[in-house]
Amino acid sequence: MPLTEELTVGEALRKAGISRRGFVKYCTAIASAMALPPWMGVAMAEQLRHAARPSVVYLSFQECTGCFESLTRSFSPTIESLIFNVISLDYDDTLMAAAGENAQTALDAAMKANFGKYVLVIDGSIPTGAGGAYCTAGGRSAVDTLREAAQGAAAIVCVGTCSAFGGIPFADPNPTGAWPVSAIVGDKPIINVSGCPPIPEVITGTLLQFVSTGELPDLDEHLRPKAFFGNTIHDRCYRRPFYDEGKFAKSFDDEGARNGWCLYELGCKGPTTHNACATIKWNGGTSFPIESGHGCLGCSEPGFWDKGSFYAAQSSAEWGKAGAASPLRALELGGAAVAVGAVLGVASAGTSRLRQHRTERDAAGSNEKEGQS
Amino acid sequence: MTLLDFARGPALKTAIAIFCLGATWRIVGFVLLRIRRDHSTPRASPLKYIASGLLAIGTRSWPHREFIGRTGPGEALGYSYHIGLFAVVLLFTPHILFLGSLFGFTWPGLPSSVITVISALTITLFAAVLFRRVTNRVMRMLSNFDDYFSWCITMLVMVTGIAATAHIGAPYETLLGIHILSVDALLVWFPFGKLMHAFYIFPSRALNGALLARKGAAS
Numbered sequence: 001m002p003l004t005e006e007l008t009v010g011e012a013l014r015k016a017g018i019s020r021r022g023f024v025k026y027c028t029a030i031a032s033a034m035a036l037p038p039w040m041g042v043a044m045a046e047q048l049r050h051a052a053r054p055s056v057v058y059l060s061f062q063e064c065t066g067c068f069e070s071l072t073r074s075f076s077p078t079i080e081s082l083i084f085n086v087i088s089l090d091y092d093d094t095l096m097a098a099a100g101e102n103a104q105t106a107l108d109a110a111m112k113a114n115f116g117k118y119v120l121v122i123d124g125s126i127p128t129g130a131g132g133a134y135c136t137a138g139g140r141s142a143v144d145t146l147r148e149a150a151q152g153a154a155a156i157v158c159v160g161t162c163s164a165f166g167g168i169p170f171a172d173p174n175p176t177g178a179w180p181v182s183a184i185v186g187d188k189p190i191i192n193v194s195g196c197p198p199i200p201e202v203i204t205g206t207l208l209q210f211v212s213t214g215e216l217p218d219l220d221e222h223l224r225p226k227a228f229f230g231n232t233i234h235d236r237c238y239r240r241p242f243y244d245e246g247k248f249a250k251s252f253d254d255e256g257a258r259n260g261w262c263l264y265e266l267g268c269k270g271p272t273t274h275n276a277c278a279t280i281k282w283n284g285g286t287s288f289p290i291e292s293g294h295g296c297l298g299c300s301e302p303g304f305w306d307k308g309s310f311y312a313a314q315s316s317a318e319w320g321k322a323g324a325a326s327p328l329r330a331l332e333l334g335g336a337a338v339a340v341g342a343v344l345g346v347a348s349a350g351t352s353r354l355r356q357h358r359t360e361r362d363a364a365g366s367n368e369k370e371g372q373s
Numbered sequence: 374m375t376l377l378d379f380a381r382g383p384a385l386k387t388a389i390a391i392f393c394l395g396a397t398w399r400i401v402g403f404v405l406l407r408i409r410r411d412h413s414t415p416r417a418s419p420l421k422y423i424a425s426g427l428l429a430i431g432t433r434s435w436p437h438r439e440f441i442g443r444t445g446p447g448e449a450l451g452y453s454y455h456i457g458l459f460a461v462v463l464l465f466t467p468h469i470l471f472l473g474s475l476f477g478f479t480w481p482g483l484p485s486s487v488i489t490v491i492s493a494l495t496i497t498l499f500a501a502v503l504f505r506r507v508t509n510r511v512m513r514m515l516s517n518f519d520d521y522f523s524w525c526i527t528m529l530v531m532v533t534g535i536a537a538t539a540h541i542g543a544p545y546e547t548l549l550g551i552h553i554l555s556v557d558a559l560l561v562w563f564p565f566g567k568l569m570h571a572f573y574i575f576p577s578r579a580l581n582g583a584l585l586a587r588k589g590a591a592s
Contacts, residue, residue: 232544232545234545243485244484244485244486245484245486246466246483246484246486246488248466264466264467265466265470271545271546271549272377272545272546274544303375303378307378312474313467313470313471313474314467314549315467315468315470315471315549316381316473333389333390333393334389334390334393336390337389337390337391337392337393337394337397338394340394340397341394341395341397341401344394344398344401344402345397345398345399345400345401345402345403345404346401346402346405348398348402349401349402349404349405349406350405352402352406353405353406356407
């Protein structure tokens, strides 16, 4: 997959028969999807036309390949247009035909040829337990490969919640000692494109914006592009009016669910989840989980797997390790506190009675003395 | 652990434990207090003064006809914001779900927009209550730290609640975390301040009524 000829994006597009006008329209659509100003589309197109296709190295570690599967479903831009026209995907062990030593040689060559300039895309968390032995390729552990690859990267794009926040491998009890990329690499710009998996257009849009402008997008406190993660799903949800009206589905098959009422009571995490599912949607804008009748799981938020039951409402108390609301645990806690409180109450009433009794006895004694005198 | 996780996890558990412990401590201590023996002859039968005590809960909860002009507006204000508070606490769906997670059952709620209006009205009335307290000379002299702190903590819960519902000022999860933390603070303060009137008010009225009836006085 490494480039044999150094073409600019403009040259590559001309070769593929794509007009300048078509490319400007394409970039404008991307800018629009990212909520960038309209002129940014033209600027992106001009910048990209004259730029050499930026090198991208895609490394997969402790993951399920769901994020890459998601990326291959991108409709705008498609994965083909991205890797054939806009970027030079110099290493990706899922897509590339090469294996073994050839693959390793390709990776080393790509990193050497574009040292300091390539975009490093990471998919999956990094296990550090057992000396990194839980995830190795070509005899090298994920943590070593990441450290080496990060040295020459212009920026790192973490695709998926595993690489961004640790994801499922990081969840309690984290048997492999998994960490997100940001816990291991501290000296490179990082963009987190979280989600389990992330929305394909969010992955491609973020990559496109970075390679076209060479600048990091505006990021939130979790290093996610604000253009995609600036709003909660609840803010943009088409079921939001039902929340405001107080109309909630009580189960997944009741009349409320059939009428499309809000899924808050069924544990929807939309109010606390930042992502673009409700606007960009999935499968080319076909639908998203809430539209399909299931509440949001909050998969693009840090620690989503450890935040309690997917089916407990957001306002429920969290009692156990699993977080599921349990009246029994509440009763146990309350019962113990009531028992201790009752003992204290009896003790304080007893003390008070003793004090009263002593005061009355003293008063009676002094009255007697007064009477005798 | 995020602010929200902390607020509705360990902080809430601790607050509920302190609330249960403190409230039981004070109630048991109050119930077991010795009532000074009354050596006078009872002016009414035990049945009558128990009935008078129960009646006093109602009669003492309504302004006396003679003073209605002076005390009526204050009592109306008090009742209004209490009704508002109960409506918001007990009829807002997220609150019902929270209470459901504690007690294991739920009930129908009001639309969120109706709750928002009630909350805004309640906050306004609550502000008026404070204004009355600081502008009325007698009330000001009767007030102490407990009154103002209890007011502040209750107001904080209401303001953070309405901010969380309307998404004002910060992300929802931050506002929800702050709101739940303010509830935690209220639960901790509740048994040790004047908020305990929620438990004491009716039994103490009944007791006063019964003791007065025993002496032959109207309650």
